[in-house]
Amino acid sequence: MLLGIDLGGTTIKAGIVNDNGSIILQDFCATNVQLGFEHIVNDITGLVNNLLAKADMNINNIQSIGIGIPGLTDSKTGNVIYCTNLAWENVPLAERLQARFGIPVNIENDATVAALAESLFGSTKGVPNSVFLTLGTGIGGGIIINGKVYSGSHGAGSEIGHMIVGENFYSCNCGKNGCLETFASATAINKYAAQLIKEGRTNTTLIEMCKGNTDYISARMVFDAAKSGDEVAIEVVTRMVKYLSIGIINIYNMLDPDVITLGGGVAKAGQYLLDLVKKQTEKYVFNANVKYGDITLAQLGNEAGIIGAAFLGR
Numbered sequence: 001m002l003l004g005i006d007l008g009g010t011t012i013k014a015g016i017v018n019d020n021g022s023i024i025l026q027d028f029c030a031t032n033v034q035l036g037f038e039h040i041v042n043d044i045t046g047l048v049n050n051l052l053a054k055a056d057m058n059i060n061n062i063q064s065i066g067i068g069i070p071g072l073t074d075s076k077t078g079n080v081i082y083c084t085n086l087a088w089e090n091v092p093l094a095e096r097l098q099a100r101f102g103i104p105v106n107i108e109n110d111a112t113v114a115a116l117a118e119s120l121f122g123s124t125k126g127v128p129n130s131v132f133l134t135l136g137t138g139i140g141g142g143i144i145i146n147g148k149v150y151s152g153s154h155g156a157g158s159e160i161g162h163m164i165v166g167e168n169f170y171s172c173n174c175g176k177n178g179c180l181e182t183f184a185s186a187t188a189i190n191k192y193a194a195q196l197i198k199e200g201r202t203n204t205t206l207i208e209m210c211k212g213n214t215d216y217i218s219a220r221m222v223f224d225a226a227k228s229g230d231e232v233a234i235e236v237v238t239r240m241v242k243y244l245s246i247g248i249i250n251i252y253n254m255l256d257p258d259v260i261t262l263g264g265g266v267a268k269a270g271q272y273l274l275d276l277v278k279k280q281t282e283k284y285v286f287n288a289n290v291k292y293g294d295i296t297l298a299q300l301g302n303e304a305g306i307i308g309a310a311f312l313g314r
Helices: 037-054 093-101 110-121 186-198 219-227 231-255 265-269 271-282 301-313
Strands: 002-007 011-017 023-030 065-069 072-074 079-083 088-091 105-109 130-135 139-145 148-150 259-263 294-297
Touching: 002 037, 002 110, 002 301, 011 037, 011 301, 023 037, 023 301, 037 093, 065 093, 065 110, 065 301, 072 105, 079 093, 093 105, 105 110, 105 301, 110 130, 110 139, 110 148, 110 259, 110 301, 130 231, 130 265, 139 231, 186 219, 186 231, 186 265, 219 231, 219 265, 219 271, 231 259, 231 271, 259 265, 259 271, 265 271, 271 294
Parallel strands: 002 065, 065 105, 130 259, 259 294
Antiparallel strands: 002 011, 011 023, 072 079, 079 088, 130 139, 139 148
């Protein structure tokens, strides 16, 4: 058995996973960021012990523990280099937990572990080279090359959301302007819709949908309105798709993967989004004689984080 932990900014999820990639038991607790690193280590320890007790197992039944982190990691040392959501910098997470449990503990970026899960059991299963994009509050990326996780020489090789694709009306949380995630994430969609309304584009059903408070606009609202023919929503979606497609074609031109798969909350727009992205991406192909890989939707949903983390030890 393996044990995977999906460590998020608001929730810690943990699960016991079998060799077939099925979660046989899982549990969760809140991420008490304000209480600091040691408290979160204690909460993870408690989750693991609770799972083992519920499954009537002991730690010797677990081959390894894997953890997905929403930030930069050093998989060799097991340190979290930087994680803004947790206010962590250079913390020895793997070492601390390995000392408590006495079995191998592996850490990786959360989007990377999701990419690994999709590669083993989901949308990119059976292909050697793939890229996973998680479209949520920001944009995360995971790269699989020859069936193995690729994170670069310094742990920052999959920060696709911070690829610079243009100039924008607001800057990224990282402090830079023009990051892909400021154009193609849920946050980007919401901000651009609100900006258009602020500029006087009031002939839109989005105002009614958010009850007049543009702070409550969501990506789902925008996609629902666009599907119904709302011109403002269509403009927002068209802009998002344009820049997402620029990011995708850049990935293809650099890495030439077999498949790029889209996950996260924004990808719940499903086939509607996928069709638009495929059509737009075709416009940026630099040579008609080159066969580009496919673009698909991720299959494992919220379970990808636990499954992928569990299999880091493999």
